Amino acid sequence: MTVDSQQLAPAPAAGAVTTGGGRRDRQRLPRAKRATSLTPISGLGLGIALTWFSLLVLIPLTAVLVQASMGGWSAYWDALTSPQTLAALKLTVGQAVLVTAVNIVMGTVIAWVLVRDQFAGKQLLEVVIDIPFALPTIVAGLVLLSLYGPSSPLGVNWANTRVAVFLAFLFVTLPFIVRTVQPVLLELEQEVEEAAASLGASRLTTFRLVILPSLAPAIASGAALSFCRAISEYGSLVLLSGNLPYSTEVASVRIMSSIEGDHLTEAAAVASILLVVALIVIITLDLISRRVARYA
Amino acid sequence: MSLRKVVRVRALAALIAAAATVLLTGCVGGAATAPDDAGTTTLHLVGYAVPKEANNAIQKKFAETTEGKDVTWEESYGASGDQSRAVLNGLKADYVNFSLEGDVTRLVKAGLVDQSWNSGLTKGIVSDSAVVIVVQKGNPLGIRDWSDLTKPGVKIVTPNPASSGSARWNILAAYQQVIANGGTEAEAQAYLTKFFNHVAALPGSGRDATNAFLQGSANVLISYENEAILARQSGEDFDYILPDATLKIENPGAVLKDANPKAKVYLDFVLSPAGQEEFVKKGFRPVIPDTPIGEVAGANDPTKPFPVPSRLFTISELGGWDAVNAKFFDEGGLVPDIQKATGRSQ
Numbered sequence: 280m281t282v283d284s285q286q287l288a289p290a291p292a293a294g295a296v297t298t299g300g301g302r303r304d305r306q307r308l309p310r311a312k313r314a315t316s317l318t319p320i321s322g323l324g325l326g327i328a329l330t331w332f333s334l335l336v337l338i339p340l341t342a343v344l345v346q347a348s349m350g351g352w353s354a355y356w357d358a359l360t361s362p363q364t365l366a367a368l369k370l371t372v373g374q375a376v377l378v379t380a381v382n383i384v385m386g387t388v389i390a391w392v393l394v395r396d397q398f399a400g401k402q403l404l405e406v407v408i409d410i411p412f413a414l415p416t417i418v419a420g421l422v423l424l425s426l427y428g429p430s431s432p433l434g435v436n437w438a439n440t441r442v443a444v445f446l447a448f449l450f451v452t453l454p455f456i457v458r459t460v461q462p463v464l465l466e467l468e469q470e471v472e473e474a475a476a477s478l479g480a481s482r483l484t485t486f487r488l489v490i491l492p493s494l495a496p497a498i499a500s501g502a503a504l505s506f507c508r509a510i511s512e513y514g515s516l517v518l519l520s521g522n523l524p525y526s527t528e529v530a531s532v533r534i535m536s537s538i539e540g541d542h543l544t545e546a547a548a549v550a551s552i553l554l555v556v557a558l559i560v561i562i563t564l565d566l567i568s569r570r571v572a573r574y575a
Numbered sequence: 576m577s578l579r580k581v582v583r584v585r586a587l588a589a590l591i592a593a594a595a596t597v598l599l600t601g602c603v604g605g606a607a608t609a610p611d612d613a614g615t616t617t618l619h620l621v622g623y624a625v626p627k628e629a630n631n632a633i634q635k636k637f638a639e640t641t642e643g644k645d646v647t648w649e650e651s652y653g654a655s656g657d658q659s660r661a662v663l664n665g666l667k668a669d670y671v672n673f674s675l676e677g678d679v680t681r682l683v684k685a686g687l688v689d690q691s692w693n694s695g696l697t698k699g700i701v702s703d704s705a706v707v708i709v710v711q712k713g714n715p716l717g718i719r720d721w722s723d724l725t726k727p728g729v730k731i732v733t734p735n736p737a738s739s740g741s742a743r744w745n746i747l748a749a750y751q752q753v754i755a756n757g758g759t760e761a762e763a764q765a766y767l768t769k770f771f772n773h774v775a776a777l778p779g780s781g782r783d784a785t786n787a788f789l790q791g792s793a794n795v796l797i798s799y800e801n802e803a804i805l806a807r808q809s810g811e812d813f814d815y816i817l818p819d820a821t822l823k824i825e826n827p828g829a830v831l832k833d834a835n836p837k838a839k840v841y842l843d844f845v846l847s848p849a850g851q852e853e854f855v856k857k858g859f860r861p862v863i864p865d866t867p868i869g870e871v872a873g874a875n876d877p878t879k880p881f882p883v884p885s886r887l888f889t890i891s892e893l894g895g896w897d898a899v900n901a902k903f904f905d906e907g908g909l910v911p912d913i914q915k916a917t918g919r920s921q
Contacts, residue, residue, distance in 0.1 A: 361906055362915060421786075429791035438792050439776045517783050521776030521792070522735045524911075525918030535779070536737035539656045540905065541681070 340554070347547035358548035363524050364533050368549070370444065371530040372556055375509035378448040382505045383498055386456025393457070394464040411453050416514025419450055424519050439521030444529060447516050448509040455508065456501035463497040492572045499568030503561045510553050615645040616837050621662050622672035623655035623741075625781070625802065626702060626826070630672065632853040633845055642840045654780060656740045662687065662831075669834035670841055672701060672826070674741040677896045679827045692829040701828035701845050702801075703860035705887065706748035708816045709788065709796035709803050716794060720818050721752050724795060725769040732793035734784040735777035736903075736910055741824075742781065745797040746903065746910060748822035751893060755820040755886040764909065771917040789813075799824055804858030804880070807873035815875065820886040826859075855880075 317325065347355060358364065393405060411419065423446055425431075428438040437443050467490065475485040513531040520527040530549055537546035622630060630650075637643035651658065651666065659678035662668045663685050671688075673679055679699065682688040693699030710718050716729060724731060734742035749770050753763035775793040778784045781802055788796035789811060796813075803815040828845060830838045844850045851866040858871060860881050874880035893899050903909045 357906075363911060363918075366918075424787075424790050424792075438787075438790075517779040518787055518790070521732075521787075522738070522779065523774070523777060523918060524737075524914040532735070532738055532779075536735070538660075539738050539740055540900070542906075545906075 343547050343550050343554070346543055347551045349547075350544035354544050355548045358537075358542075358545040359552060363528070364530075364545075364549060366525045367528045367530045367533045368552060370441065370528070371510050371553075374441070374444050374448055374529075375506050378445060378452055378509050379502050379506045381449065382452055382456045383502050386453070386501060386505075387460055387494065387498060390457045390460035390464055394461060408454050408457055411451050416451060416512070417517060420447065420515035420518040423447060423450060423515065428519070438519060439523065439527060441527055443519045443521075444516060444527055447519055448512060451512055451515055452505035452508050455505040456498060459497045459501035459504070460494055463494055467493055495568040495571035499564040503564050506560050506564075507557045510557060615647055616835055617647050617649055618669045618835060618838055618841065619667045620648055620650045620670050620672065621658050621666060621668040622650070622652055623658060623674045623826075624652045625674070625805070626672060626854070626857065626859070627652050629702070629854045629857040629859065632856070633850045636849055636853065637841055637844050640844065642837070643844065646837055646841070654739070668831055669838035670828065670830055672828045674826050675743075675896070676825070676827050676890070677740065677900070679829045680896070682829070682831070687831055688829050689832050693827070695846075697846060697862040699827045699829060700825040700862050701842075702826045702851075702854045703862055704799045704801040704824040704826070704858070705817060705860065705884065706744050706822045706824065707798055707800045707803055708818060709785075709798050710814050710816065711794055712812050712814060714814050714816075718795065718816060720816075721749060721766075721820070724749075725766070725773060729773050729795055730775040730793040731770070731773045731795045731797060732776045732778065732784050732788050733774065733797035734781045735779055737777075739780045741799075742777075742784075743899070743904060744799065744822055744824050747890070747893060747899065748818075749797070750903075750909075751822060751888055752818065752820040752886075755888050764913075767909070768913050768917060771913050774917075785811075800860070800881075801858035804871065804873040808858070817875075817882060817884055819884055820888070821884050823887050823889045825890065 389408070393401065393408075414422075423443070424438055426433065427435055427443070427446060429436050431437075437446065471489055472485050475489050476482075480488070511531060512529065513535070516522070516527075516529060516532070520529065522528050522532050530553055534546045534549050537543070537549065620630065627650075634643075634646075634648055638646065649667075651661070651668075653661075655674040655678050658666075659671070659673055659681050662671060662682060671679065671682065676693075676699070679688060679692060683690060683692065708718060708721075708724070710716065716723070716726070718724065718729070723729070733745045736742045736746045746767070750763045750767050753766045754760065758766075773795075776784075776787050778787045781798065784796060785798060785802060785806055787793070798815070800815070800817065803813075807813070807815075828842060830842050846863060848861075848863055848866045851861040851863050852869075855861055855866060855868055855871060858873060858880075861868070868880065870877045871880035876882075890896060890899065894902070901908065904911075
């Protein structure tokens with residue numbers, strides 16, 4: 280195994296990963312000059328991008344943080360130490376992590392099947408994958424309720440349990456990793472894998488040392504999207520999870536409750552925690568994907 | 576490229592971006608108000624979703640009067656609390672119709688609705704209803720009253736009192752009926768704890784709760800008489816029980832301070848027997864005693880749709896909404912505490 284990997288080390292460098300390495304080389308030389316020089320067109324582009332981003336993301340986010348700090352530090356702290364809020368946050372983040380882990384495996388498998396295998400109905404599957412994006416989430420909740428609820432044709436009843444939360448998260452986050460991994464997998468040159476095989480690498484070794492490092496950034500960004508989508512999910516749970524405090528109540532329901540009770544500071548405080556958690560997860564995933572990519 | 580040139584280019588880019596922003600906001604602002612055609616008045620109604628059909632029927636009747644002849648409507652419907660917050664944040668409204676008094680009070684505090692809005696004959700209320708117990712067709716569990724809800728095997732679904740304001744009627748009814756029947760506060764609290772032990776789901780809104788019940792998530796639904804009647808009118812097959820002791824639901828309507836004067840005329844029409852009759856047809860109880868009550872499809876007894884329960888208590892008997900919210904629903908209140916105890920034990 281160790282011999283294999285030493286032998287193989289140059290192989291991926293010649294193939295897929297060159298793009299990453301090459302970019303780094305290209306950047307290194309002219310960096311000092313390039314950093315300050317913008318052509319008029321790219322200057323305009325940057326201006327538009329920043330304005331757009333500020334209007335849609337930065338300013339609203341700042342507003343959330345300002346709202347969260349309105350009641351002072353103690354109000355913020357009170358909102359977060361409410362045991363009901365803590366229970367909701369724990370459930371939401373825990374299930375989102377679980378779902379993301381499942382998605383990393385299943386999403387990659389589905390993407391693999393869609394890219395590498397030829398089978399009847401492939402086109403159809405391609406289209407169906409995106410349905411969780413297109414379906415209004417409350418409808419998704421209804422669909423899941425009729426499938427896994429009390430009148431389930433499968434003979435299970437997961438409505439109003441934590442399994443329901445897990446299922447709803449899985450449903451709405453399914454496409455993310457599939458859709459981020461697919462194009463990378465399409466670009467991957469199969470000759471590299473063949474070369475690895477001809478050098479005596481087992482399929483597992485090839486996957487671990489050749490394919491996975493090239494897919495890692497795509498998987499990581501898909502996983503980040505899927506995690507963030509999960510922690511903010513609301514619509515599909517309205518009918519399905521029962522919103523039982525300490526049991527199936529998720530963070531977004533807590534936020535809704537705070538807004539309904541006119542406690543905007545509480546709502547913003549919970550939202551700000553979700554933001555921080557999302558940020559931590561995005562950074563962690565990015566670090567992991569860099570590490571995996573570097574192994575190649 | 577020299578530094579000065581770069582700065583100039585960047586400034587230009589920023590300028591163009593800023594101009595684009597101004598243009599964008601200009602577009603948004605420009606679409607706000609269009610002048611009315613000569614002779615017609617446009618009134619804006621912002622309300623909660625349930626009485627939409629009743630409102631539309633009243634508008635139609637209003638259009639037949641001399642005052643209401645040339646009135647056209649722009650309407651917006653949604654969850655009561657959301658709608659109230661939307662008006663607070665600038666949604667144009669002449670007449671508002673909410674499910675809870677608090678949603679009007681919010682606008683009073685913001686200076687959008689006059690202090691005296693609830694000083695009229697009906698105290699600002701435009702429709703009434705009552706908290707009822709909905710059961711499966713044929714009532715297989717034999718439920719007659721509140722006390723039957725804590726028997727083994729009963730699974731209750733009721734909208735979430737935290738995220739849906741109007742869900743609070745149900746919880747208050749369950750609590751206060753103990754006191755109305757001669758119990759103490761401690762007994763009422765004990766009952767509510769047992770009640771929550773039987774709660775299987777707390778969906779987001781009244782309509783979501785009805786859906787969850789119809790899907791079979793539970794065998795008892797706590798709902799509103801008008802919601803039960805309306806669902807039966809549209810073909811749902813279940814029974815509902817009006818308990819001997821229950822809470823009267825009161826839905827407010829109000830005219831905004833800077834509303835078109837026609838809006839006040841409309842509110843008066845809503846509070847006339849002719850206006851109330853349309854609420855009655857959709858299962859609401861009238862707020863004006865001399866409203867003609869015809870046959871109401873969907874009611875338990877369509878010819879006698881609104882029997883008077885022996886003890887029908889009101890929110891003001893509980894001390895009004897401000898006191899009730901502080902005592903029951905805010906952080907540290909009775910309901911979060913009970914949910915903490917029951918939620919942990921599940």
